[in-house]
Amino acid sequence: MAKYKRGRSIAPFARRDVIFDMNAFSYRVEALQPSAIREILKFTADPSVISFAAGNPAPEAFPVEEIKRITNEILTETPIDALQYSVTEGYAPLRQWIRDDLTKKNMLGKDDEVVITSGAQQAIEVATKEICNEGDVIICEAPTFIGSLNAFRSYNAKLVGIEMEEDGINTDKLERALQKYHRVAFIYLIPNFQNPTGITMSLEKRKKVIELARKYNVYILEDNPYGDLRFAGDDLPTIKSMDTTGNVIYAGTFSKVLAPGLRVGYMCAPSNVIAKAVVCMQVSTVHTSILPQMIAYRFVTENDFEEHIHGLKEIYRKKSDLMLGKLKMTMPKSIKFTEPEGGLFIWGTLPDGDMNYFCKKAVKNKVAVVPGNAFLVNENAPCLSFRLNYSTPTDEQIEKGVDILAEVARDFYR
Amino acid sequence: MAKYKRGRSIAPFARRDVIFDMNAFSYRVEALQPSAIREILKFTADPSVISFAAGNPAPEAFPVEEIKRITNEILTETPIDALQYSVTEGYAPLRQWIRDDLTKKNMLGKDDEVVITSGAQQAIEVATKEICNEGDVIICEAPTFIGSLNAFRSYNAKLVGIEMEEDGINTDKLERALQKYHRVAFIYLIPNFQNPTGITMSLEKRKKVIELARKYNVYILEDNPYGDLRFAGDDLPTIKSMDTTGNVIYAGTFSKVLAPGLRVGYMCAPSNVIAKAVVCMQVSTVHTSILPQMIAYRFVTENDFEEHIHGLKEIYRKKSDLMLGKLKMTMPKSIKFTEPEGGLFIWGTLPDGDMNYFCKKAVKNKVAVVPGNAFLVNENAPCLSFRLNYSTPTDEQIEKGVDILAEVARDFYR
Numbered sequence: 001m002a003k004y005k006r007g008r009s010i011a012p013f014a015r016r017d018v019i020f021d022m023n024a025f026s027y028r029v030e031a032l033q034p035s036a037i038r039e040i041l042k043f044t045a046d047p048s049v050i051s052f053a054a055g056n057p058a059p060e061a062f063p064v065e066e067i068k069r070i071t072n073e074i075l076t077e078t079p080i081d082a083l084q085y086s087v088t089e090g091y092a093p094l095r096q097w098i099r100d101d102l103t104k105k106n107m108l109g110k111d112d113e114v115v116i117t118s119g120a121q122q123a124i125e126v127a128t129k130e131i132c133n134e135g136d137v138i139i140c141e142a143p144t145f146i147g148s149l150n151a152f153r154s155y156n157a158k159l160v161g162i163e164m165e166e167d168g169i170n171t172d173k174l175e176r177a178l179q180k181y182h183r184v185a186f187i188y189l190i191p192n193f194q195n196p197t198g199i200t201m202s203l204e205k206r207k208k209v210i211e212l213a214r215k216y217n218v219y220i221l222e223d224n225p226y227g228d229l230r231f232a233g234d235d236l237p238t239i240k241s242m243d244t245t246g247n248v249i250y251a252g253t254f255s256k257v258l259a260p261g262l263r264v265g266y267m268c269a270p271s272n273v274i275a276k277a278v279v280c281m282q283v284s285t286v287h288t289s290i291l292p293q294m295i296a297y298r299f300v301t302e303n304d305f306e307e308h309i310h311g312l313k314e315i316y317r318k319k320s321d322l323m324l325g326k327l328k329m330t331m332p333k334s335i336k337f338t339e340p341e342g343g344l345f346i347w348g349t350l351p352d353g354d355m356n357y358f359c360k361k362a363v364k365n366k367v368a369v370v371p372g373n374a375f376l377v378n379e380n381a382p383c384l385s386f387r388l389n390y391s392t393p394t395d396e397q398i399e400k401g402v403d404i405l406a407e408v409a410r411d412f413y414r
Numbered sequence: 415m416a417k418y419k420r421g422r423s424i425a426p427f428a429r430r431d432v433i434f435d436m437n438a439f440s441y442r443v444e445a446l447q448p449s450a451i452r453e454i455l456k457f458t459a460d461p462s463v464i465s466f467a468a469g470n471p472a473p474e475a476f477p478v479e480e481i482k483r484i485t486n487e488i489l490t491e492t493p494i495d496a497l498q499y500s501v502t503e504g505y506a507p508l509r510q511w512i513r514d515d516l517t518k519k520n521m522l523g524k525d526d527e528v529v530i531t532s533g534a535q536q537a538i539e540v541a542t543k544e545i546c547n548e549g550d551v552i553i554c555e556a557p558t559f560i561g562s563l564n565a566f567r568s569y570n571a572k573l574v575g576i577e578m579e580e581d582g583i584n585t586d587k588l589e590r591a592l593q594k595y596h597r598v599a600f601i602y603l604i605p606n607f608q609n610p611t612g613i614t615m616s617l618e619k620r621k622k623v624i625e626l627a628r629k630y631n632v633y634i635l636e637d638n639p640y641g642d643l644r645f646a647g648d649d650l651p652t653i654k655s656m657d658t659t660g661n662v663i664y665a666g667t668f669s670k671v672l673a674p675g676l677r678v679g680y681m682c683a684p685s686n687v688i689a690k691a692v693v694c695m696q697v698s699t700v701h702t703s704i705l706p707q708m709i710a711y712r713f714v715t716e717n718d719f720e721e722h723i724h725g726l727k728e729i730y731r732k733k734s735d736l737m738l739g740k741l742k743m744t745m746p747k748s749i750k751f752t753e754p755e756g757g758l759f760i761w762g763t764l765p766d767g768d769m770n771y772f773c774k775k776a777v778k779n780k781v782a783v784v785p786g787n788a789f790l791v792n793e794n795a796p797c798l799s800f801r802l803n804y805s806t807p808t809d810e811q812i813e814k815g816v817d818i819l820a821e822v823a824r825d826f827y828r
Contacts, residue, residue, distance in 0.1 A: 027547055029543065029693065054499075056499050121698065121700050154694060260498065284698065291675065291676065
């Protein structure tokens with residue numbers, strides 16, 4: 001009897017002649033590695049390292065006093081509700097607030113429902129679990145968010161990355177991929193201030209992708225964690241708001257507009273997709289931790305939430321301006337940087353040379369950035385880019401860090 | 415080109431000739447239904463219905479004032495830590511406390527590690543995702559916890575239920591199943607005050623199952639949510655404490671000893687299993703909500719946690735005594751009830767007749783219990799049992815509810 005080696009690309013349960021191997025993991029996760037960013041972040045445990053590698057909101061963006069007041073009120077007024085088991089769908093008042101907010105933004109389709117998740121990441125994982133069979137194709141922007149790539153990998157999806165242009169995904173190549181692959185579960189898109197590139201998809205391309213989703217009968221998974229954090233340029237409608245045919249599954253979150261440690265996000269999608277997502281959550285987290293949901297609800301209703309978001313935009317606009325200005329002033333002109341209109345990230349691209357070596361030299365000189373290949377479907381593909389974050393470092397760290405990076409770059413291209 | 419219909423038992427990704435069907439779900443979850451208990455719980459939304467159907471801790475078991483004080487301290491002293499992104503492994507001080515606690519209980523193997531999860535349910539789901547390939551066998555007690563059954567189903571495990579006896583799983587039948595099935599991912603066991611039966615596995619059987627796990631080279635997934643809530647009889651060592659060979663994955667939780675709404679549980683297992691679990695969690699919840707983790711940590715360290723648990727045991731002992739006494743007094747002798755030494759549940763078994771009809775009559779008369787077939791691998795298998803919970807109802811509700819149930823029973827066996 002053959003000993004079954006896990007991690008193969010064939011369906012193991014078609015094989016009845018193999019023995020279970022306790023020393024291996026399921027073929028889903030056998031090859032799954034911790035996020036490469038985590039490896040970089042290890043260097044940043046050294047306090048002398050300036051980290052442009054994280055994706056954390058600025059600590060000064062947290063409304064600490066207000067959250068403290070609210071939490072105290074909740075635990076005074078309705079402590080049992082905050083501590084007892086709750087419903088998987090999410091805290092009813094918060095769910096209703098989200099529905100109302102999405103309605104205001106013209107995003108709630110008439111058959112749409114909402115489930116509250118442990119961050120947008122859980123919405124992405126659950127959507128994959130319920131929609132994508134092993135071997136189904138997921139088309140995504142290249143590069144894209146590594147947490148989503150790994151969620152897709154953890155269900156053995158076949159990943160197809162489509163080149164990013166200045167105005168978003170190359171829609172001609174997207175259509176060719178839709179023609180080529182017949183079992184596409186969904187197209188994964190981050191239209192606003194994309195992670196990692198900071199690029200925003202143009203209105204024309206938004207219209208084009210929803211048209212393609214309809215034509216080829218596939219879902220779009222629209223991930224919009226930074227959408228509210230636009231500090232320049234004009235608002236663009238979400239893809240979800242253009243969806244009249246139930247093709248869009250939307251992932252939103254309070255992580256970037258309130259606090260990520262709370263782990264409160266949501267999925268908005270056609271009611272049958274939400275109903276199945278609820279069943280998936282019943283068997284994983286049962287429900288999103290209820291006190292954080294109640295905190296989020298009171299915060300958005302008892303405060304001027306728009307004013308709060310306005311304040312956040314100011315913080316990020318300033319930090320982005322500071323980093324971009326500094327980069328332009330000090331870095332060799334041959335290194336190009338995106339100029340995001342919101343969000344948390346800038347994408348730098350070297351003219352040539354060994355990007356990974358450049359990143360290693362940077363971290364040796366006490367500045368951490370994320371090598372761009374971490375965000376690719378194939379991490380070994382050639383890549384000249386790297387990701388910079390301006391939300392987490394202080395202004396002083398931004399100035400000093402870019403100076404160091406410029407020195408490394410000048411030395412690199414000497 | 416054939417339209418692929420999802421929900422089939424063959425590997426769909428072996429079929430390259432099929433088109434993606436947007437109107438179906440992945441074959442993992444296509445057939446997955448909401449927990450049958452949830453359907454019962456719908457009746458209990460009617461406030462005139464006395465519910466013995468839930469599994470919630472008694473509201474009076476929550477240390478409300480202490481949690482309020484602690485939470486206020488956290489948000490005063492270290493608010494940013496409570497709101498910012500955290501590490502997937504869990505809040506380091508709580509993780510260390512759990513390690514120390516398990517060490518005290520002789521449960522932490524020398525290669526073991528701990529990850530903090532969103533309740534024990536997430537530990538169970540993640541263990542399944544990382545260990546169990548589609549079509550692998552999971553052996554469990556019959557009946558067993560429906561949330562776990564559905565987690566296993568959501569990864570297309572083949573479920574094999576082994577009959578429960580008064581002293582736990584039938585180990586002869588367990589061994590025969592291990593001989594018969596060669597790809598057993600793990601044996602799922604709830605050794606203490608099992609949900610739904612309230613049965614506790616004997617020391618002999620605990621020794622036997624770990625011996626069988628070693629002999630057949632499979633994992634045991636030991637789920638122990640109620641272990642600390644023993645109010646009668648003598649403590650028995652956990653299976654994990656007898657594990658010298660890394661065969662046991664242990665799921666623990668603060669849900670029943672502190673508050674389930676916090677969603678704080680943990681998995682303790684060999685370090686390679688934990689490392690892969692961490693990667694799985696990175697792509698789902700990223701990390702367990704951090705404020706609840708900090709609350710749990712301060713609670714267990716700043717209070718006399720043993721004294722707190724002692725208080726809980728008293729609550730449940732009284733409620734269990736009340737319900738069992740009342741059942742013995744009023745119910746027809748032909749209906750048998752287990753006498754749990756801890757936990758939250760009693761298991762009733764009718765001598766004959768239509769158990770589902772009995773449960774329906776009960777709910778019509780305003781008392782909800784859970785039909786036992788909900789806890790079976792095959793929900794359509796014959797079943798004469800039902801589950802009663804004594805932790806959630808008040809004393810008055812227990813007395814009144816059992817009176818009604820007895821009336822229904824007398825009418826039923828008239």
